[in-house]
Amino acid sequence: MSEQKIPYKIYLEESEMPTAWYNLRADMVNKPAPLLNGETLQPMTEDELSEVFCRELARQEMDDTTAYFPIPEKIRDFYKMYRPAPLVRAYCLEEKLQTPAKIYYKYEGGNTSGSHKLNSAIAQAYYAKEQGLTGVTTETGAGQWGTALSMACAYLGLDCKVYMVKVSYEQKPFRREVMRTYGASVTPSPSMDTAVGRKILAEHPGTGGSLGCAISEAVEVATNTPGYRYVLGSVLNQVMLHQSIIGLETKAALDKYNVKPDIIIGCAGGGSNLGGLIAPFMGEKLRGEADYQIIAVEPASCPSITRGVYAYDYCDTGAVCPLAKMYTLGSGFIPAATHAGGLRYHGMCPTLSQLYDDGLMEARSVQQTEVFEAAEYFARVEGILPAPESSHAIKVAIDEARKCIETGEEKTIVFGLTGTGYFDMFAYERFHDGKMTDYIPTEEELAAGRAKLPKVE
Ligand SMILES: *Cc1c(COP(=O)(O)O)cnc(C)c1O
Numbered sequence: 001m002s003e004q005k006i007p008y009k010i011y012l013e014e015s016e017m018p019t020a021w022y023n024l025r026a027d028m029v030n031k032p033a034p035l036l037n038g039e040t041l042q043p044m045t046e047d048e049l050s051e052v053f054c055r056e057l058a059r060q061e062m063d064d065t066t067a068y069f070p071i072p073e074k075i076r077d078f079y080k081m082y083r084p085a086p087l088v089r090a091y092c093l094e095e096k097l098q099t100p101a102k103i104y105y106k107y108e109g110g111n112t113s114g115s116h117k118l119n120s121a122i123a124q125a126y127y128a129k130e131q132g133l134t135g136v137t138t139e140t141g142a143g144q145w146g147t148a149l150s151m152a153c154a155y156l157g158l159d160c161k162v163y164m165v166k167v168s169y170e171q172k173p174f175r176r177e178v179m180r181t182y183g184a185s186v187t188p189s190p191s192m193d194t195a196v197g198r199k200i201l202a203e204h205p206g207t208g209g210s211l212g213c214a215i216s217e218a219v220e221v222a223t224n225t226p227g228y229r230y231v232l233g234s235v236l237n238q239v240m241l242h243q244s245i246i247g248l249e250t251k252a253a254l255d256k257y258n259v260k261p262d263i264i265i266g267c268a269g270g271g272s273n274l275g276g277l278i279a280p281f282m283g284e285k286l287r288g289e290a291d292y293q294i295i296a297v298e299p300a301s302c303p304s305i306t307r308g309v310y311a312y313d314y315c316d317t318g319a320v321c322p323l324a325k326m327y328t329l330g331s332g333f334i335p336a337a338t339h340a341g342g343l344r345y346h347g348m349c350p351t352l353s354q355l356y357d358d359g360l361m362e363a364r365s366v367q368q369t370e371v372f373e374a375a376e377y378f379a380r381v382e383g384i385l386p387a388p389e390s391s392h393a394i395k396v397a398i399d400e401a402r403k404c405i406e407t408g409e410e411k412t413i414v415f416g417l418t419g420t421g422y423f424d425m426f427a428y429e430r431f432h433d434g435k436m437t438d439y440i441p442t443e444e445e446l447a448a449g450r451a452k453l454p455k456v457e
Helices: 046-052 055-062 073-082 091-097 118-130 144-156 166-171 173-181 195-203 211-224 237-256 272-286 350-357 368-382 388-407 422-432 443-451
Strands: 020-022 068-070 087-089 102-107 135-140 159-165 185-189 228-230 263-267 293-299 309-314 323-328 362-366 412-417
Touching (some): 020 237, 020 272, 046 211, 055 118, 055 237, 073 118, 091 368, 091 388, 102 388, 118 237, 135 144, 144 159, 159 173, 166 173, 166 185, 195 211, 237 272, 272 412, 293 388, 323 350, 388 412
Parallel strands (some): 102 412, 135 228, 263 293, 263 412
Antiparallel strands (some): 309 323
């Protein structure tokens, strides 16, 4: 098929949309390590997990053999309201860069919540409703996950309690109001509502909070409120499973034009969008059917893959969640207050951690100022105003496209554009005013985080 025939945007017909999520773990030889009970240090059973998560989600979390999970019809209907997400051929960017590379991006920022997180929010809310629960609790940092969950809960008629990291609550009043528009209750964290919140406030009066601390509060409320469960927007294997919709759509769209990517790039906070984007491609790689270069991009200020250790750690600061084996900086590590809130997490999804440890993917870290330079460059040529998180992937995609100028290689690059930057104008303002700073943690700071890892033999 000739080059000209590939449209700017490749859409899928409703009939071409995926009907099942793909569970990458089914094709992994080395499976991700099981979650452990934080008290007994024994693998979590499905019953134990079901006390925190909905039963079906606990089942999905533990299943590393079933390759495909049919997407329930009600979720597929919801997906149809905002999916398929466009796969864009970045002709304008290629032209501007004068690169022989062919660049594509999958844009997940077109829904009201503004990111890919809605893909898992609707699934998690659906299973909670199916189980007859009345509500869910969660945490949100920058606000994307809380917004997505409140939309999903409004659609299904579930209560939604969001613990929002206090600095974001104050800095992002618009996100907060979107959540309230969809009926969620939003509490700044740490709060006096929970034992863990009161403890953290006593130890660190005036703290602006952190994601790990908001998770601890949300879990405490879920486990103490009848008919409630806790839901999490990233890190867990079940979230990666739901996000496989991104990669399945991308692959279906590329297959229509016989396009095979050489390089696949995604930003990595807890790893869900990257894990979802690469899922079907990594599946082919694991089965020996194709090979791809896969690159995870993380902030230099929170370098969990590039400078972390692969060890069991708590998923949250309050140590109320199970232990996960992952690349981590230690749950006590508090990353610098950068503007890519969605990437400020100390650990990485267990599935991706195992793939990285097996040498099946690469990781790079980039600094905030260079990320915003790439974001602005991209906005001016492709039109879309990208989220700071997504711009980490843009930065590395541009780097790779520039390498192709030197080598003359016509590589095909696909990257995930996870969200819109409309709610991040405060960050853009800092950048434009020359007030943005870069922060790279010292070895001492990282050693302090590692020293507090739980001892698991
Ligand atoms: C949350 C978020 C991320 C990072 O989360 P992952 O689980 O690593 O995908 C990236 N981009 C946006 C826009 C987000 O909201």
